[in-house]
Amino acid sequence: MAFCWSVPVLHHQVDKKWRNKSTCRKQMHKFHHTNSHPFACSKEMAIATSDSVNESNNALDATDFDKYVMKTYKRQKLYFTHGSGAWLWDQDGRKLLDFVGGIATCSVGHSHPKLVEAVSQQMSQVHHVSNLYYIPQQAQLAKWLVEHSCADRVFFCNSGTEANEAAIKLARKYGKVRWNCKEPVIISAYNSFHGRTCGSLSATAQTKYQSSFLPLLPGFEYIHYNDTTSFLEMVEKITKSSTSNPDRRIVGVLLEAAQGEGGVMPGDVSFFQTVRQVCNEIGALMILDEVQVGMGRTGRLWGYEHHDQVEPDIFTTAKGLAGGIPIGAMLCKSHCDLFEPGDHAATFGGNPLSCAAALAVCHIIEEEHLVENAKERGRELKLGLERLKESYPHIISQVRGWGLLLGLELKEYAASQIIEAALEEDLLVLSAGPKVVRLAPPLVITREQVQLALQVLNNVMKKFKL
Numbered sequence: 355m356a357f358c359w360s361v362p363v364l365h366h367q368v369d370k371k372w373r374n375k376s377t378c379r380k381q382m383h384k385f386h387h388t389n390s391h392p393f394a395c396s397k398e399m400a401i402a403t404s405d406s407v408n409e410s411n412n413a414l415d416a417t418d419f420d421k422y423v424m425k426t427y428k429r430q431k432l433y434f435t436h437g438s439g440a441w442l443w444d445q446d447g448r449k450l451l452d453f454v455g456g457i458a459t460c461s462v463g464h465s466h467p468k469l470v471e472a473v474s475q476q477m478s479q480v481h482h483v484s485n486l487y488y489i490p491q492q493a494q495l496a497k498w499l500v501e502h503s504c505a506d507r508v509f510f511c512n513s514g515t516e517a518n519e520a521a522i523k524l525a526r527k528y529g530k531v532r533w534n535c536k537e538p539v540i541i542s543a544y545n546s547f548h549g550r551t552c553g554s555l556s557a558t559a560q561t562k563y564q565s566s567f568l569p570l571l572p573g574f575e576y577i578h579y580n581d582t583t584s585f586l587e588m589v590e591k592i593t594k595s596s597t598s599n600p601d602r603r604i605v606g607v608l609l610e611a612a613q614g615e616g617g618v619m620p621g622d623v624s625f626f627q628t629v630r631q632v633c634n635e636i637g638a639l640m641i642l643d644e645v646q647v648g649m650g651r652t653g654r655l656w657g658y659e660h661h662d663q664v665e666p667d668i669f670t671t672a673k674g675l676a677g678g679i680p681i682g683a684m685l686c687k688s689h690c691d692l693f694e695p696g697d698h699a700a701t702f703g704g705n706p707l708s709c710a711a712a713l714a715v716c717h718i719i720e721e722e723h724l725v726e727n728a729k730e731r732g733r734e735l736k737l738g739l740e741r742l743k744e745s746y747p748h749i750i751s752q753v754r755g756w757g758l759l760l761g762l763e764l765k766e767y768a769a770s771q772i773i774e775a776a777l778e779e780d781l782l783v784l785s786a787g788p789k790v791v792r793l794a795p796p797l798v799i800t801r802e803q804v805q806l807a808l809q810v811l812n813n814v815m816k817k818f819k820l
């Protein structure tokens with residue numbers, strides 16, 4: 355396969371009327387997020403898309419990529435020139451069905467005209483000023499989020515891990531204000547994923563992510579996800595130790611409403627209800643990480659809505675919030691809205707550009723009934739996957755997940771084998787751990803596209819038939 359940043363492919367089918375407009379508009383119109391962020395690479399893309407460019411001078415290949423870019427990902431040897439809805443086109447003009455969605459991020463698909471318009475419009479007016487000033491778009495977005503969730507206030511940042519850092523800090527401040535707590539403890543779960551910065555990494559109880567970066571931030575204790583006994587024993591252990599050391603207290607319990615990276619594992623309702631009840635009793639904050647499951651992906655706007663009557667005190671969101679434009683948010687109820695000027699901040703957090711994008715996404719989700727679509731298409735997809743499991747019991751051991759975040763647990767094969775085979779058939783899927791194939795298409799996915807993906811997966815499974 356040719357893998358080269360050669361110029362002509364970048365001229366492809368971009369609507370002529372967008373040519374010669376800003377690089378932002380061009381890049382938004384082609385696609386804006388797959389995994390590494392092309393929008394943020396617009397300088398190179400601007401060079402590559404210039405009509406006057408000498409092709410050979412600008413041709414870069416995978417070796418060049420690896421020469422200049424740190425190897426923080428295992429990358430497939432392909433790149434995309436443009437996208438539309440759930441379709442992506444690669445450097446060879448090959449059309450692929452995207453069930454990765456920029457890792458559960460491209461909520462409204464690629465090049466959604468309303469998102470393109472909102473970002474282009476905002477870019478042409480004012481894209482960044484600083485939180486030293488009022489930002490109307492931020493207020494509008496916060497209002498939408500508050501009106502559509504259990505939260506009262508919002509803090510904006512740029513990513514999921516940053517949103518979780520903010521939540522960790524807020525829980526610590528809560529402990530300080532409420533009990534003058536000097537050794538705050540946050541309980542999180544094994545197999546969780548909360549991000550790569552040191553605070554979030556300390557909450558992410560997976561040795562493979564933590565081991566090279568010790569020592570971690572102190573004050574995290576781990577329990578088994580969905581295991582009420584494990585949780586209650588941990589609470590008892592810490593509460594007992596608080597008798598001899600009153601400085602040590604549980605200030606928060608941080609959990610994913612459904613674990614994503616940890617293998618697509620939906621949260622258990624009774625476990626979450628117990629956590630809520632115990633948090634009420636001991637005065638700890640219930641913090642839910644909705645970075646992957648939030649913004650409609652699971653067929654409900656927020657993952658916690660699956661856990662009857664359970665509302666968190668704090669929750670975080672990012673990925674799907676602006677459909678691929680970087681943004682993160684930490685939302686809380688007013689009783690723990692304790693940050694004051696100087697406590698926490700983010701230069702880019704909630705700037706006009708990202709907020710305009712997120713607002714557009716919120717409106718698209720409402721207007722196009724994407725939460726309902728995620729529920730319905732997710733139901734069809736899950737049904738189809740269950741059928742595949744029946745046809746290929748030697749390959750698939752379990753199908754799980756909510757809405758459009760679904761996982762296929764494999765028996766003998768590695769997820770990477772299925773991913774490779776699907777790619778050969780023009781379907782993009784990803785893993786969630788070594789044995790789970792994850793499906794996270796854009797929420798705009800159609801019934802026909804779901805059926806097509808199932809057909810392809812069936813073809814893939816045939817190749818692995820005993």
Ligand SMILES: Cc1ncc(COP(=O)(O)O)c(C=O)c1O
Pocket residue numbers: 512513514515516518547548549550610614615643644645646647672673
């Ligand atoms: C549940 C969850 N929390 C946090 C993160 C980290 O988000 P980001 O990569 O935007 O920092 C992720 C990323 O996959 C996630 O799935």
